[in-house]
Amino acid sequence: MKISGNTVFIPGGTSGIGLGLARRLRDAGNTVVVAGRRVDLLAEIARDEPGIESILLDTADPAAVVSVSREVQHRWPETNVVIAMAGVMRFEDVRTPGFLETAETTVTTNLLGPIRLLAAWTGFLQSRPGAAFVTVSSGLASVPLPATPTYNATKAAIHSISESVRVQLAPTGVQVIELVPPAVRTTLLGQQDDPSAMPLDEYLDETMALLEAQPDAHEILVERVRFLRDAEAEGRYDDVLAMLSGRH
Template identity: 50%
Template sequence: MDISGRTVLVVGGTSGIGRGLARRFAAAGSTVVVAGRDTGKVADLVGAGTVEAVPVDVTDPASVLRARDEVLAAHPDLDVVVTMSGVMLFEDLRDPAHFEAAQTTVAVNLLGTIRVLDAFTPHLLALGRGDIVTVTSGIAFLPFPLMPTYGASKAGVHAYTEALRAQLAGTGVRVTELVPPAVATAGQEKVNPAALPLDDYLDEALDLLTADPTPEEVVVQAARRLRWAERDGTYADLLRQRSQALATLPGR
């Protein structure tokens, strides 16, 4: 996948990996639009003249359609859509009050992804070319029991991505899935000291993403033990290890 000279929309790009990808696309010479709820977080990038920003709430259908119309009016040549809005919430499944967190997680991570894809896929099909990039997680393939709905939502995005790729075959629109490990953003370094530094992740991920041919999944080294745990026979042991974090829940 060529990341230079493209017109790129990064939905969920105001922080973390999304913001990092926006910076890397812009540095490669692409026109980049970042969409998110708090566009003030990318004011420095916008002020530097390398990135534009559009507000969007992926849980609100009207907001997504407004963002689509604004982006396509300004950039009818848009040919890359990256959708990565996400929340990571701890849940205690012994307490029914967790449902609110579960509902929020599904609304943002899974339904938000589908909503963005529905908004922009017709444009890319009409263009006859382009790239869609979805973002899941190693947790989609090996759960982290403290965040049960996060894992379920990302597994859903993975399955949806596979289906989307099959349905768009032959249209000129490619579909690629990023499968990050724990990356040191949004406080993850406090939860997981082994989280990969952001720039290290971006270096490795973009080396893979820009390969020819473009891979269907971008799985950096640190994510492979999660992605392939079931195949490698390590799933049960790794899940037991990851379940030890449940001891941090109240009353455990």
């Protein structure tokens, strides 16, 4: 993926890592369109972020994914990069009555949302030069945080789907890139003040540097996430899982 000269669509780009990437990509010389389900955040972006376009979309709504994707393709026909950023992370306890509802919401947003976006964009992206579809998994796809079981499972599934779809799309010229964040200081799971989480600006700095240095990369792995990603290969899996089990 080239670092500039793209038109980038970021569902889930109204806060956190998504909005941070939108700003960095805009500043790098890209046209950026963000989408989200919260009207107040979209209004703030329209007011405070010149150079970033915004559009309403709840990726949990399959019909909206189709209609809004078509609208973006019509209004911004040069779109050649899609970053499927929308996601939720919630504590879960299988022993409680609310577990199933939380699990289903997590699967709908974190797994079905990106799959629906893939379906809506794959054909269009094949017609665009320098096209890329960017997925977002997590270091917890490699070693789970037991307090968020469905989140971990959806991110493991995103990793697997990314690997498979990358092979399928290789002949078309559409690049599939997987972002693999560690814990980052955002409002996801209330980590904005967590000293053990990576500062957002540091994550964005390293991610943008890796994208620029490795335009053909399959995965974007910042150094902080390798503690999780490499745990099994390095024989540390059981110890890391035990550590994560004691956090909550």
